[in-house]
Amino acid sequence: MTSSNKSAVDIAHVYRGTFVHSTDHTAVEILEDRLLGVDTEGKIAFIGSGQEVDSLSQKWGFEALAVTQLGQYEFFMPGMVDTHIHASQYSYAGTALDLPLLQWLNTYTFPVEACYKDLEFARNVYTHVVKRTLRNGTTTACYFATIHTDASLLLGQIANDFGQRALVGKVCMDTNNFVPHYRETPDESHDETNRFISEMLKKKYPLVMPVVTPRFALSCSAALLGHLGEIAKNNHLHIQSHISETKEEVKLVKELFPDYDSYTDVYHKHNLLTDKTVMAHGCHLTDEELKLFREKGASVAHCPNSNISLCSGMLDARRVLNHKVKLGLGTDVAGGYSPSMLDAVRRTLDTSKALTIQDPQYQTLTFEEVFRLATLGGSQALSLDEHTGNFQVGKDFDALRVNTAIAGGPIDLINHGEGPKVLLEKFLNLGDDRNIAEVYVAGKRVVPFVETT
Ligand SMILES: Nc1nc2[nH]cnc2c(=O)[nH]1
Ligand SMILES: [Zn+2]
Numbered sequence: 096m097t098s099s100n101k102s103a104v105d106i107a108h109v110y111r112g113t114f115v116h117s118t119d120h121t122a123v124e125i126l127e128d129r130l131l132g133v134d135t136e137g138k139i140a141f142i143g144s145g146q147e148v149d150s151l152s153q154k155w156g157f158e159a160l161a162v163t164q165l166g167q168y169e170f171f172m173p174g175m176v177d178t179h180i181h182a183s184q185y186s187y188a189g190t191a192l193d194l195p196l197l198q199w200l201n202t203y204t205f206p207v208e209a210c211y212k213d214l215e216f217a218r219n220v221y222t223h224v225v226k227r228t229l230r231n232g233t234t235t236a237c238y239f240a241t242i243h244t245d246a247s248l249l250l251g252q253i254a255n256d257f258g259q260r261a262l263v264g265k266v267c268m269d270t271n272n273f274v275p276h277y278r279e280t281p282d283e284s285h286d287e288t289n290r291f292i293s294e295m296l297k298k299k300y301p302l303v304m305p306v307v308t309p310r311f312a313l314s315c316s317a318a319l320l321g322h323l324g325e326i327a328k329n330n331h332l333h334i335q336s337h338i339s340e341t342k343e344e345v346k347l348v349k350e351l352f353p354d355y356d357s358y359t360d361v362y363h364k365h366n367l368l369t370d371k372t373v374m375a376h377g378c379h380l381t382d383e384e385l386k387l388f389r390e391k392g393a394s395v396a397h398c399p400n401s402n403i404s405l406c407s408g409m410l411d412a413r414r415v416l417n418h419k420v421k422l423g424l425g426t427d428v429a430g431g432y433s434p435s436m437l438d439a440v441r442r443t444l445d446t447s448k449a450l451t452i453q454d455p456q457y458q459t460l461t462f463e464e465v466f467r468l469a470t471l472g473g474s475q476a477l478s479l480d481e482h483t484g485n486f487q488v489g490k491d492f493d494a495l496r497v498n499t500a501i502a503g504g505p506i507d508l509i510n511h512g513e514g515p516k517v518l519l520e521k522f523l524n525l526g527d528d529r530n531i532a533e534v535y536v537a538g539k540r541v542v543p544f545v546e547t548t
Contacts, residue, residue: 102154104134104140104155106132106135106155106156106157107133107135107137107538108538109130109131109152109157109161109162110130110131110133110171111145111164112128112164112165112169113127113128113129113170114126114142115519116485116486117466117467117471117472117484117485118487122461122467123466123467125515125516126486128144128145129143129145130142130145130162131486132155132157133492133538136537136538137492138489138490138537139488139491139492140155141155142486142488166500168499168508169496169497169500170499170518171494172495172497173470173471173483173495174470174495174534174535174536175232175235175436175437175469175473175495176234176237176423176424176469176473176483176484177233177235177237177473178396178473178476178477179237179239179375179425179427180228180233180236180237181427181429182220182225182238182240182250182428183211183239183240183241183266184204185220185223185428185429185434186207187203187207187429188432188433189429189432189433190432192405194405196340196344197341197344199405199430201273201274205271205273205277206274208266208277209274209277211243217241217243217246217249218253221246221249224428224434225250225257225259226257227434229257229534229541230528230531230534231437231528231531232435232436233259234493234494234495234534234535234541235260235473235479235493236254236259236260237373237396238250238254238263238264239264239308239310239335240265240266242268242277242278242279242284244287244290244294247265247266248291248295251300251303254303255301255302255303257541258537258539259302259303260479260483260491260493260536261302261303262305263295263304263305264308264335265291266308266310267284267288267307267309267310268309268310268315269314269316269319270315271314278314281322284323285323288323288326289326291305292332305332306333306334306335307323307327307334307335309323309334310336310337311337311344312336312338312361312362313348320365320367321366323365323367324367327366327367327369327371328366333477334371334373335372336375338358338362338374338376338377339377339379340377340378340402341379341405341407342408345379357383358384360384360387362374363387363391368391369391369392370393372391372393373394373423373476374395375395375425375427376395376401376410376427377397377410378410379408382418388420389418389420394422394423394475394476394477395420395422396423396424397412397422397423397424397443398425398426398427398431398439399431399442399443399446400426400430400431400439400442401425401426401427401430401431402446403442404432409449409450410446411450412447412460412468413450413460416464421472421476422468422472422476423469423472423473423475423477424436424443424469424473425439426438437526437527440462440466441524443465443468444460444465447459465523466519470485471485472484491536491538492535493535493536493537494534495531495534496533496534497522497530497531499522499526501530504527504530505526506521506522506525506530
């Protein structure tokens with residue numbers, strides 16, 4: 096309290112330098128020499144001009160000398176949002192990419208996921224995946240765990256302990272003929288989902304929430320889908336699943352659910368297509384299905400590494416955007432081999448360019464648009480954009496301090512005095528975790544890690 100006209104809000108930190116983010120109107124907005132104040136709740140309290148440091152320090156009651164000044168080659172950008180990642184598959188990320196989806200699930204995925212009955216195995220993998228994704232700049236992750244309630248709760252606890260914003264799903268599946276020891280009965284799935292949700296909500300984690308998670312239509316009976324839709328509806332919960340990833344899967348869903356208009360209709364008729372639903376992939380969705388997505392406010396998680404690695408298809412992201420369906424990016428570890436959202440950005444651009452090679456009239460995504468998908472778009476896809484996604488006063492400060500000139504890093508800045516737009520483009524295309532000097536979630540610095548293990 097240094098001044099009588101000081102605001103009622105207490106300021107915890109003030110940063111000065113370049114801030115790069117997206118808005119609904121501008122894919123990349125560059126704010127140079129700004130002061131950004133974060134309050135003690137971790138929210139952005141003000142954004143002003145660096146020139147106004149004296150008047151702002153009086154108004155907000157902070158010491159001008161306590162301002163953290165960014166270097167010439169540094170900028171803050173919003174933390175990235177991974178809208179689809181299987182934490183449980185991280186143990187074999189980077190391997191086992193030689194089979195198409197359904198064989199891949201039976202051969203590699205289900206046998207590994209069955210191991211999460213063992214809580215110590217789960218603790219080890221989940222600690223690694225949370226740390227790795229945070230270090231890579233994923234401030235928000237939407238996780239699939241496994242069918243095991245206690246291990247899924249443990250993932251939530253670990254995300255909370257490391258300060259990551261997360262949606263965590265206990266996977267539900269009552270159909271699995273190939274690996275029968277990795278499935279539940281419909282009653283088990285229903286009861287354990289209820290237990291998972293109530294136990295997680297009891298923890299009152301500030302940034303970690305449960306998400307209802309039917310694996311996909313081929314793993315769930317209609318009865319189970321119905322139960323899960325009811326649970327989500329009664330508790331106003333997020334929902335995540337997979338849809339139209341491969342043509343073979345779409346064909347089998349048609350055979351298994353002959354009375355529905357489409358794959359999307361299967362989820363819709365079970366109350367699983369809402370404005371808090373995120374569906375991974377959607378490579379083979381029809382225009383009618385995208386219209387239903389738009390109508391319901393459901394979103395698509397674009398997972399280009401996985402789509403290419405498992406030869407599933409190529410999502411036409413431009414078509415999804417033209418339908419005004421919310422779109423985010425996902426790593427889909429381990430169908431996607433990389434746990435880095437920077438990789439998801441690059442593979443999104445590659446896919447868009449591959450579509451352009453096939454059709455030169457195609458409107459290729461720009462790097463600016465893909466930056467928005469990785470940040471604001473992801474937050475909208477997860478219906479978390481009230482809290483995160485860009486630097487708007489009132490939102491939580493979820494941010495990466497990027498240093499493009501870090502010693503020993505992957506970027507050589509040969510042309511001196513490059514502007515921030517070029518630095519952003521270089522970071523997105525060439526950068527890695529060495530360039531991510533600090534990561535903040537809800538105002539708290541979570542990278543570098545404080546603990547030593
Ligand atoms: N990529 C991917 N697709 C799925 N469809 C159902 N389960 C999965 C999964 O674990 N990974
Ligand atoms: Zn997936």
